[in-house]
Amino acid sequence: MNRKSAFQKIKNSRVVRVIFARKSVVFCLVVLLLLILAAIFAPIVAPYDPYKQDLKGMLQGMGPKHIFGTDAMGRDVLTRIIYGGRVSFTVGLVSVLIAGTIGMILGLIAGMAGGIVDAVIMRFMDAMMSVPMIIMALFLGSIFGKGLGNICLAIGISMIPSYARVTRGQVLTVREMDYVTAGTLCGASKLKNTISHIFPNCVSSNIVLMTMNLGNAILNEAALSFLGMGINPPTASWGSMVNDGYKYMGTNAVIAIAPGLFIMITVLCFNMVGDALRDAMDPKLRGTLGKKGKGKKGKKG
Amino acid sequence: MEEKVLVEVKDLKKYFKTTKGMLHAVDGVNFQIKKGTTLGVVGESGCGKSTLGRLLLHLHESTGGQIIYDGVDITGYDEKQMHEVRKKMQMIFQDPQASLDPRKSVKDLIGEPLKNYKVCKTKDEYEKKVKEIMETVGLAERYAESYSHELDGGRRQRIGIGRALAMNPEFIVCDEPVSALDVSIQAQVLNLLMDLQDDKGLTYIFITHDLSVVKHISHEIVVMYLGQCVEYAKTDALFKNPMHPYTRGLLDAVPIPSLTGKKLSTEVMKGELTSPIEPKPGCRFAQRCPHATDKCRGKDIPLREIEPGHFVACTLFEK
Numbered sequence: 241m242n243r244k245s246a247f248q249k250i251k252n253s254r255v256v257r258v259i260f261a262r263k264s265v266v267f268c269l270v271v272l273l274l275l276i277l278a279a280i281f282a283p284i285v286a287p288y289d290p291y292k293q294d295l296k297g298m299l300q301g302m303g304p305k306h307i308f309g310t311d312a313m314g315r316d317v318l319t320r321i322i323y324g325g326r327v328s329f330t331v332g333l334v335s336v337l338i339a340g341t342i343g344m345i346l347g348l349i350a351g352m353a354g355g356i357v358d359a360v361i362m363r364f365m366d367a368m369m370s371v372p373m374i375i376m377a378l379f380l381g382s383i384f385g386k387g388l389g390n391i392c393l394a395i396g397i398s399m400i401p402s403y404a405r406v407t408r409g410q411v412l413t414v415r416e417m418d419y420v421t422a423g424t425l426c427g428a429s430k431l432k433n434t435i436s437h438i439f440p441n442c443v444s445s446n447i448v449l450m451t452m453n454l455g456n457a458i459l460n461e462a463a464l465s466f467l468g469m470g471i472n473p474p475t476a477s478w479g480s481m482v483n484d485g486y487k488y489m490g491t492n493a494v495i496a497i498a499p500g501l502f503i504m505i506t507v508l509c510f511n512m513v514g515d516a517l518r519d520a521m522d523p524k525l526r527g528t529l530g531k532k533g534k535g536k537k538g539k540k541g
Numbered sequence: 542m543e544e545k546v547l548v549e550v551k552d553l554k555k556y557f558k559t560t561k562g563m564l565h566a567v568d569g570v571n572f573q574i575k576k577g578t579t580l581g582v583v584g585e586s587g588c589g590k591s592t593l594g595r596l597l598l599h600l601h602e603s604t605g606g607q608i609i610y611d612g613v614d615i616t617g618y619d620e621k622q623m624h625e626v627r628k629k630m631q632m633i634f635q636d637p638q639a640s641l642d643p644r645k646s647v648k649d650l651i652g653e654p655l656k657n658y659k660v661c662k663t664k665d666e667y668e669k670k671v672k673e674i675m676e677t678v679g680l681a682e683r684y685a686e687s688y689s690h691e692l693d694g695g696r697r698q699r700i701g702i703g704r705a706l707a708m709n710p711e712f713i714v715c716d717e718p719v720s721a722l723d724v725s726i727q728a729q730v731l732n733l734l735m736d737l738q739d740d741k742g743l744t745y746i747f748i749t750h751d752l753s754v755v756k757h758i759s760h761e762i763v764v765m766y767l768g769q770c771v772e773y774a775k776t777d778a779l780f781k782n783p784m785h786p787y788t789r790g791l792l793d794a795v796p797i798p799s800l801t802g803k804k805l806s807t808e809v810m811k812g813e814l815t816s817p818i819e820p821k822p823g824c825r826f827a828q829r830c831p832h833a834t835d836k837c838r839g840k841d842i843p844l845r846e847i848e849p850g851h852f853v854a855c856t857l858f859e860k
Binding site for chain 1: 598600620624627628631632634636639640641642643644653654657658701704705707708
């Protein structure tokens with residue numbers, strides 16, 4: 241297969257077509273892309289140095305020189321938002337991937353194995369769930385210590401139970417379906433059946449959960465930073481900026497609101513994309529969502 | 542027709558544990574299926590027909606009895622051994638929608654057994670084989686990339702049949718393959734199954750509650766009632782001369798379309814299936830049977846050969 245036809249295949253795939261059929265989703269994707277690109281190329285994009293203090297020009301309001309003003313140290317808020325995106329996106333994506341992967345595997349094992357294995361895994365998950373996610377992350381954070389990687393790990397682990405639970409529930413439904421029995425008859429081993437029939441039919445609800453949790457993870461990182469367990473102070477992150485800025489809500493609200501706005505926009509966009517992704521991955525909805533293409537040969541009789 | 546027996550079932554039992562006691566889903570069933578013929582299994586809902594079919598393929602573990610396939614006792618086979626046996630024994634499911642993975646295209650569904658059993662060495666060979674199977678079951682090539690929910694019931698069932706045929710099996714369990722389809726499609730699918738039988742010498746066990754279907758396709762018929770076989774005969778003999786009161790009741794319940802006869806049979810069976818949980822010894826039909834006597838209760842009634850090849854489990858025919 242040459243490269244062009246591979247590209248064509250991706251372009252024509254139903255998932256891509258369905259997602260691009262919705263204008264709002266395309267808009268969200270563009271916004272996310274811009275935010276991520278800005279974070280990656282922060283040194284080029286950002287107008288100032290994020291760490292350079294200017295105590296004379298501190299707590300400025302919105303203005304032509306500093307669009308979102310300056311914070312208590314006189315640092316440009318917009319610059320710090322752009323740099324903060326690095327932390328927020330990394331924490332969001334990495335921790336959700338950690339949680340999703342481990343959670344889904346645990347859920348699959350619990351659902352497929354049943355019996356004692358199931359009981360042990362799920363009771364452990366229940367125990368984790370009974371502790372609020374943020375306390376869990378705090379606890380893990382205090383074990384792992386500070387730093388970006390450790391925060392991802394802490395937040396990721398604290399989110400595992402919801403994935404395990406959702407996946408297990410799905411597995412229990414799907415494994416009783418006739419098509420799994422049919423798979424066995426077609427010579428699929430238990431493992432093969434799990435991978436090719438059960439797992440793919442359990443993924444879509446997890447995808448939605450992942451996009452929802454992306455927002456949560458970003459917020460959790462903010463909370464951890466606020467509590468001193470997160471990113472070390474000079475490094476910017478959206479959460480810590482909100483927490484630094486909220487003291488000046490009365491006098492210079494934009495310092496807190498601007499990074500908050502970015503959190504909101506990011507979370508919202510991820511949720512929209514997640515919804516679309518779920519719909520696109522559900523084969524039963526494909527025909528109705530993708531405007532052009534093969535959807536038309538539907539039922540005849 | 543060859544006289545070789547392909548599948549033999551001896552005193553097959555399957556009990557399910559329930560909170561109320563043991564549910565006797567299949568309770569001592571015996572039959573033989575000759576190579577290239579079709580055995581129809583009829584009975585009302587809940588009589589254990591489907592369980593019987595699944596037992597043959599080890600989708601349930603049997604509680605007792607023997608399943609002999611091609612002269613070999615496969616009753617105690619484990620998953621690994623069944624993996625080999627399932628090349629020869631396949632199944633067509635009742636609900637084609639539920640038995641096809643919604644995330645797989647028609648091509649992948651039909652090719653799945655080929656992949657799992659590593660039949661084809663090259664990709665071209667695989668594609669060719671899938672095309673061949675699609676042609677055999679009457680699916681146009683343009684459906685190869687479609688998903689099962691995009692097709693109608695008849696085509697879906699053709700996919701199911703295609704999957705069952707992919708490994709060139711000898712024996713297929715048809716678990717009500719047409720009861721989810723409407724009548725015109727039923728005929729198409731039945732004819733397809735019969736054509737395939739003629740071409741490939743397939744052996745079927747055909748499970749259904751539809752007597753007209755079973756008459757059309759079967760060579761021999763087992764009538765089941767609450768997990769037990771009450772009558773076992775050649776199709777012609779059974780329809781001409783039904784002996785067991787339950788079989789008579791079933792046949793009486795079939796409406797006869799006729800211009801002159803306005804009045805249909807009046808003898809309709811009363812009552813419902815009694816509980817299959819911990820059944821009392823004796824004829825299970827006794828409660829609903831108009832001919833029931835004390836002889837029917839107390840001890841199980843064995844299946845006896847009343848006429849050559851015609852077995853009935855009923856005290857009416859005791860000498």
